[in-house]
Amino acid sequence: MRGLRNKSVIVTGAGSGIGRAIAIRLVEEGMTVGVLDINVDAATQTVETCKGLAGRTMVLECxxxxxxxxxxxxxxxEQRVGGIHVLVNNAGWDQPIPFLETGPAFWDRVVSINLMGALNMHHVVLPRMVAQDGGKVVNIASDAARVGSTGEAVYSACKGGLVSFTKAVAREVARNGIRLNVVCPGPTETPLFQSFLGEGNYGARLYDGLKRAIPLRRLGRPEDIPGIVAFLASDDADYITGQVISVSGGLTMHG
Ligand SMILES: NC(=O)c1ccc[n+]([C@@H]2O[C@H](COP(=O)([O-])OP(=O)(O)OC[C@H]3O[C@@H](n4cnc5c(N)ncnc54)[C@H](O)[C@@H]3O)[C@@H](O)[C@H]2O)c1
Structure with missing residues (x-):
């Protein structure tokens, strides 16, 4: 991918699943990757996995x-690396519970991780990109933002909010040479998705049903996501901003 080598990026939630796969791919591309996660052991594991690849890594417990x-x-x-060229907001969390069985404490947790967390990251990183006259942001939302997801109402609201937020900020900072885009994974086999399925027959039936509903006939894998992220972070995507792309085996198809 053009223009990634020797650039720097922070990937949030890079200790597991999709975030780890994105971090590995960007290190392969020769980037210096800030492996940011609340779980320092998981982030350290990602860094171990990246040993011997082209780029560099740094654990950021946060x-x-x-x-x-x-x-x-x-x-x-920024002090260690000397600038931030790319931000990937990937960290997220949810538990599948019907909305009417949830309450304000649960909503607070879901909103603070999936929406407020991303706002914090943008608010802290974007001024540095403005100062250096450019940068790229890739936000990992979800197809739940586009079509909803049963048992994930507040999470869907946050991801939908993240999509709208991205478009609004993309307009505000376009003049500063900053591009923001959104990637929406469909159901992807990660620890988060396993906890969504749960144990037993219900989860197994849901898994089979999803597989049948996906035109490409399988669930997503973490490795399905990094290609589009690397592209959107690269020079090849310089004329793309405010866009939303699903990576879901065709489960959702938007015009
Ligand atoms: N797996 C799916 O089916 C799926 C589908 C659509 C969207 N997504 C989105 O993709 C992203 C990655 O999901 P995943 O399935 O890889 O999840 P995961 O649970 O495997 O990994 C999420 C990572 O985020 C970290 N994290 C959680 N809260 C944090 C916080 N407050 N601060 C810093 N780090 C924090 C966790 O420690 C974990 O390492 C999420 O935004 C998720 O909503 C996942």
């Missing part, structure tokens, strides 16, 4: 819901 912590860790990364 809870994206804590604004001050985000400032401290972004400062640290």
């Amino acid at each position: 809870d994206i819901t804590n604004y001050d912590e985000v400032v401290a860790k972004v400062d640290l990364f």
Whole structure:
């Protein structure tokens, strides 16, 4: 991919699943990757996996819901690396519960991780991109943002919010040479998705049903996502901003 080598990127939630796969791919491309996660052991594991690849890594232990912590860790990364060219907002969390069985404490948790966390990251990183006259942001939302997802109402609201937020900010900072785009994974086999399926027959039936409903006849794998992220972060995507792309085996098809 053109224009990634020797550039720097922070990937949130890079200790597991899709975020780890994105981090590995961007290190393969020769980037310096800030492997940011609330779970430092998981982030360290990602860094171990990247040993011997073209680029470099740095563990950033950080809870994206804590604004001050985000400032401290972004400062640290910038001091060590000398700038931030790309931000990938990937960290997310949910538990499948019908909306009417949830309450404000649960909504707070879902909103603070999936929406407020991403706002914190944008608010801290974008001024640095403005100062250097350019940058790329790739936000990992979900097809839940586009078509809804049973048992994930508040999560869907957050991901839909992230899509709209991305488009609005993409308009605001286009003049500063900053591009923001969204990738929407469909059901993808990660620890988060396993917890969604749960144990037993119900999960197994849901899994088979999804597989049959997906035109490409399989669920997503974490490795299905990094290609589009690398493209959107690269020079080849310089004329693309405010766009939303699903990676879901054709489960959802949007005009
Ligand atoms: N797996 C799917 O089916 C699927 C589908 C659509 C969208 N997504 C989205 O893709 C992204 C990655 O999901 P995944 O399935 O790889 O999940 P995952 O649970 O495997 O990984 C998420 C990572 O985020 C980290 N994290 C959680 N809260 C954090 C916080 N407050 N601060 C910093 N790090 C935090 C976790 O420690 C974990 O390492 C999420 O945004 C998710 O909503 C996943």
